[in-house]
Amino acid sequence: MTIETRSLSDSEIRALATRIDRPVVLVGMMGVGKSTIGRKLAQLLDVPFADADEEIEEAAQLSVAEIFEKFGEAYFRDGERRVIARLLDGGPSVLATGGGAFVQPDTRELILQRGIAVWLDSDVQTLVERVARRDTRPLLRGGDPKEIVGRLKAEREGAYAEAPIKVMSNTGPHGDTVNRILQELAAWL
């Protein structure tokens, strides 16, 4: 059975945008499409978009992989929390976070207090297919992506489930996922 996604009209999207008073924060596993979907969502809502991983790279002048390599994961998580705290202060926006951000209790608390968290979820097979397109993720190095993604997803789901909104992002076009997010936001706000 296919569940139809009705597209919101331009005026419905404009009306929704006026009700969004905080950053919409996309959380969920690596490979789910947070950055691509986040950019499209921000464009439709006509608000700024920020990618937390890119902002961390900019602040550190190093790639995420280099930060993990040189300083370790705990250092990365600390910088991630500080960067996300700053981005949450900037008014309405769409913010894509790295897959581990919302799993960190302090970062999750900040996002839940100051943003509208949307958990983007996919099945493991789809995530593995999507992460295979890039080899920049330090947590996937030197292991079997299916095993690692499956294990991290199982470990992290309890944290992701604290987001007030959940939207599935399986194999269909990203535009459908964006529409579902808009509908869920409209229903939730």
Ligand code: S3P
């Ligand atoms: C991570 C996901 C990555 C990045 C870092 C750690 C994780 O972001 O923040 O490699 O812990 O799942 P994406 O979710 O954008 O791949």
